[in-house]
Amino acid sequence: MKKFFTILSLITALFAFTLTQNVALAKSVCYKNLSTDSLSDGANGQKIKNYGVITVTFLDQDLEKVFPSDYVNTLFKTLQTSPQSVKNYFSESSSGKYLTDFTLLNQTPIVIDEEQNRYMPKYSFVNDEYLSVNEFGYDNRYFDENDLPCSSENLGAKRHIDRLLREQSLIKKIIGKINDVDVNLDGDNNGVIDGLIFIFGTESDAEWNEVLWEHRSNLPVFNEEKLKSDYYVPEELSALDFLPAYINGKAADNYTVFRSLKVSKTLLKDQNQDIIFSCGIFCHELMHDTGVADYYPYSGDAQPVGELDIMGEIGILPSMPLTYTRERLGWLNDGAIIPAEKSGNYALYPVTSDKTVKAIKLVLNDYRDKGEYFMIEARTNSGSLSDVGLSSSGIIVYRVNERCGYIGADGNPSTLNLGNMYGDNEVFVYRLGDDKLYSNKEKSSYAILNGSGKIKLDGSGKYVDASTVGNPDKSAYKTVIGQNDLVLTSLYYTDETNSGVVISNITETKDGGFSFNLNFDDSDAVSEKFASVDKYYDDKTSVVNWFGEKRNETVTVYAVSGEGITKYKNGSYVLNKKVTKDDFESGSVLGNPVIYKSQNTASYCRAFLPKLDTMTAVFVAFSDGNVIYAGTVNPRNPTFKEYLFGTPKWLSLIIGIIALTAVLIVVAVYLIIKRARKDAEVSQIDDNAEYTAIYGENYWMREEDTEADIETDTEQADFDDSNTEVDTEADVE
Numbered sequence: 001m002k003k004f005f006t007i008l009s010l011i012t013a014l015f016a017f018t019l020t021q022n023v024a025l026a027k028s029v030c031y032k033n034l035s036t037d038s039l040s041d042g043a044n045g046q047k048i049k050n051y052g053v054i055t056v057t058f059l060d061q062d063l064e065k066v067f068p069s070d071y072v073n074t075l076f077k078t079l080q081t082s083p084q085s086v087k088n089y090f091s092e093s094s095s096g097k098y099l100t101d102f103t104l105l106n107q108t109p110i111v112i113d114e115e116q117n118r119y120m121p122k123y124s125f126v127n128d129e130y131l132s133v134n135e136f137g138y139d140n141r142y143f144d145e146n147d148l149p150c151s152s153e154n155l156g157a158k159r160h161i162d163r164l165l166r167e168q169s170l171i172k173k174i175i176g177k178i179n180d181v182d183v184n185l186d187g188d189n190n191g192v193i194d195g196l197i198f199i200f201g202t203e204s205d206a207e208w209n210e211v212l213w214e215h216r217s218n219l220p221v222f223n224e225e226k227l228k229s230d231y232y233v234p235e236e237l238s239a240l241d242f243l244p245a246y247i248n249g250k251a252a253d254n255y256t257v258f259r260s261l262k263v264s265k266t267l268l269k270d271q272n273q274d275i276i277f278s279c280g281i282f283c284h285e286l287m288h289d290t291g292v293a294d295y296y297p298y299s300g301d302a303q304p305v306g307e308l309d310i311m312g313e314i315g316i317l318p319s320m321p322l323t324y325t326r327e328r329l330g331w332l333n334d335g336a337i338i339p340a341e342k343s344g345n346y347a348l349y350p351v352t353s354d355k356t357v358k359a360i361k362l363v364l365n366d367y368r369d370k371g372e373y374f375m376i377e378a379r380t381n382s383g384s385l386s387d388v389g390l391s392s393s394g395i396i397v398y399r400v401n402e403r404c405g406y407i408g409a410d411g412n413p414s415t416l417n418l419g420n421m422y423g424d425n426e427v428f429v430y431r432l433g434d435d436k437l438y439s440n441k442e443k444s445s446y447a448i449l450n451g452s453g454k455i456k457l458d459g460s461g462k463y464v465d466a467s468t469v470g471n472p473d474k475s476a477y478k479t480v481i482g483q484n485d486l487v488l489t490s491l492y493y494t495d496e497t498n499s500g501v502v503i504s505n506i507t508e509t510k511d512g513g514f515s516f517n518l519n520f521d522d523s524d525a526v527s528e529k530f531a532s533v534d535k536y537y538d539d540k541t542s543v544v545n546w547f548g549e550k551r552n553e554t555v556t557v558y559a560v561s562g563e564g565i566t567k568y569k570n571g572s573y574v575l576n577k578k579v580t581k582d583d584f585e586s587g588s589v590l591g592n593p594v595i596y597k598s599q600n601t602a603s604y605c606r607a608f609l610p611k612l613d614t615m616t617a618v619f620v621a622f623s624d625g626n627v628i629y630a631g632t633v634n635p636r637n638p639t640f641k642e643y644l645f646g647t648p649k650w651l652s653l654i655i656g657i658i659a660l661t662a663v664l665i666v667v668a669v670y671l672i673i674k675r676a677r678k679d680a681e682v683s684q685i686d687d688n689a690e691y692t693a694i695y696g697e698n699y700w701m702r703e704e705d706t707e708a709d710i711e712t713d714t715e716q717a718d719f720d721d722s723n724t725e726v727d728t729e730a731d732v733e
Contacts, residue, residue, distance in 0.1 A: 066201030
């Protein structure tokens with residue numbers, strides 16, 4: 001019987017394991033597009049970043065030359081106190097939601113007891129080969145999949161890890177020379193310093209991607225597998241090289257590198273008539289600290305954005321980030337982006353003004369196919385800080401393809417936003433008259449449209465109308481020649497098809513705004529009602545996307561605990577009970593409080609969901625009272641009961657077959673064991689009868705009988721029997 005229950009337990013365990021694997025498979029399919037992370041630190045309120053500033057130089061540098069006597073004073077005016085400071089730039093760009101603070105951590109520059117050439121490249125790449133130019137430098141070569149030196153332009157090429165090791169060694173040496181400082185560098189109290197800024201005093205120039213080139217980076221943690229996947233690693237790595245560094249018990253992580261003479265190259269007089277440095281390069285690098293990537297490609301000379309975003313081109317005074325960029329960072333107030341509901345006349349004021357509306361968003365019904373939409377905003381160079389350096393004033397038009405911002409250097413999808421660095425453009429600003437992406441400032445003015453009349457194109461003898469952009473002929477490709485050599489510029493998609501959208505009659509208004517006519521085919525308007533919860537392209541953030549069949553509808557997004565409102569069915573959670581807009585407006589749905597509400601006025605738009613810790617149901621309510629259940633965020637694992645009764649019929653059938661098979665196997669095994677036990681009992685009875693006939697009833701109690709004795713006794717008994725037979729025969733005779 002004991003064997004029977006052992007076998008039964010094994011079969012049951014096997015059945016349970018099979019069922020568990022099916023549940024896990026169903027969950028992996030159902031949940032792979034769900035997430036609860038928020039997009040940025042600035043999205044949920046004001047964020048203060050406390051930066052520690054450190055000045056440092058090398059043994060072979062002229063200290064007086066790289067750090068003149070008034071350098072630090074001018075530096076901190078540039079960073080913090082001037083009206084044209086970095087601090088004011090971030091406050092203005094973020095609508096006061098992202099604030100910066102800077103503190104000098106050393107009174108005199110730190111001098112590293114090494115020469116600078118140790119932190120410069122060893123090789124120069126000339127005529128497809130690497131030549132040694134600095135025997136003390138770090139190995140800056142790239143390697144292909146066969147571990148052979150190759151150009152950095154090679155797809156998937158890996159950089160030698162020596163640069164990383166040399167740089168983090170330098171950063172840790174500097175941090176080790178910082179004594180206790182009486183300043184809070186951990187604004188969010190998470191145990192990590194908000195940010196460090198290293199100003200390197202150096203007389204030498206640096207090339208892009210070198211240790212001393214201006215850049216933002218992190219001190220990596222030891223993860224050998226990841227390091228070997230990201231870098232060329234010829235030797236075994238040591239975890240000792242990746243020990244963390246601390247200041248006042250707070251861990252150092254992200255940092256930014258600048259060069260003293262590069263920063264001080266351009267001197268300006270601010271509104272207070274004080275001498276300051278240009279803050280453009282500081283703003284560009286510290287924007288990386290918010291998570292924004294470069295808007296210039298890492299190969300070629302193209303400038304898809306140029307001067308119109310600080311991440312495209314660095315001016316003496318920084319340009320404002322595009323409205324799209326500010327939206328992603330959570331730096332805009334409600335109503336800052338309005339939808340283009342229909343063709344007609346629109347007006348915009350510059351993004352640096354105090355007007356609420358910053359941009360118009362145009363989404364056509366092919367968005368779900370192409371993944372692209374258009375943004376229109378106004379810019380002016382008449383301010384005091386942001387955009388002062390722009391080449392002109394007017395409106396700009398650009399297309400956005402968000403998924404293109406998540407393409408890595410190897411051409412594959414990435415979980416990091418990489419902007420326009422690789423592949424097709426995430427953001428592309430249209431320019432009049434040509435599809436080329438001009439890189440110089442003069443041509444950048446072709447992207448700022450202000451109705452200033454006809455502009456003659458360089459060397460072509462042709463003209464463009466600065467009051468019109470777009471071509472209604474959808475069969476047209478990019479630019480075409482119209483009447484009287486007038487060039488028409490199409491507002492085309494990444495796949496080079498023409499949207500047919502036209503912006504015309506661009507005119508500057510007396511109050512500093514710009515009016516224009518926006519025209520598109522009415523059949524391109526969104527014509528369906530749809531809502532969904534999706535994972536953003538970073539593979540972490542949950543966003544709500546929706547379409548509205550009425551382009552001027554008001555849309556409200558609600559989130560409420562899903563317990564009791566949703567049920568598990570067919571591999572996912574679905575709505576269990578019908579709810580109305582009135583239920584949400586009451587603040588409680590079936591006893592569960594509403595934990596998120598966002599109101600929007602758009603035919604198509606999206607909402608970034610905040611981090612939600614419990615299973616949450618998301619709803620989209622349209623102004624006509626229609627409520628669409630969009631999906632579940634952060635769903636818990638279904639209980640066995642939910643899974644069993646919520647599985648689709650085909651899966652239930654499979655489970656039933658498995659269960660029936662298991663029962664039949666158990667019954668068969670039971671019958672086999674029962675028959676075997678019965679046969680064993682019969683055999684034992686026969687043996688007992690035989691031995692009892694020979695030895696008597698209590699033969700098993702004779703301890704002196706061994707197996708050999710029993711065998712001998714049996715032979716003796718057989719001999720006696722034979723003698724008895726002989727005697728009997730003799731008696732008969």
